[in-house]
Amino acid sequence: DTAVSQTPKYLVTQMGNDKSIKCEQNLGHDTMYWYKQDSKKFLKIMFSYNNKELIINETVPNRFSPKSPDKAHLNLHINSLELGDSAVYFCASSQSELADNWRAEQYFGPGTRLTVT
């Protein structure tokens, strides 16, 4: 039973297209995250979201937008895709926000490899 799942696993698309990556967690967690891992394996937080607020990493272009239809889902929409968006995108979730709470262990999805041609 997968805790955090992402679809699709692979996504190949052309520059300029708009695409979405879906994320679902069945852990009952209330905070979800999106991370980007580039070709050098560097991992950076893009967004964190719970039912109270969305925290955006200021370096993320506004072509990226997270959308949460309900507590178990946080989808990532990307408009006008660029070559530099090629990366592996990881979704994660935790019981609560990380600050001062060790129980807020983050569970990661398997990743979506996005290739923009």
Added chain:
Amino acid sequence: GEDVEQSLFLSVREGDSSVINCTYTDSSSTYLYWYKQEPGAGLQLLTYIFSNMDMKQDQRLTVLLNKKDKHLSLRIADTQTGDSAIYFCAESISTALIFGKGTTLSVSS
């Protein structure tokens, strides 16, 4: 600013101990973490340490924390070929994890 630094590569022989080092910048981090990423897979939490501890042992894993120097290390005893992976150090800042660039551990038999 927030920054977590790690050496990028470590190569050891099977049966040896591996020590992966990390330095971080935010002294207010309450917890520090080690994650493992196997090829083509997501991240798996290996262990974490609370900032008021200086050592934590969990089977073959030993985490050492020097809060004064903001230095964290992960020691893997009796390293096996199955330990080959990328190891990420991370600190918790507010609502998310800040990761180091990852150390690729290569274990030869």
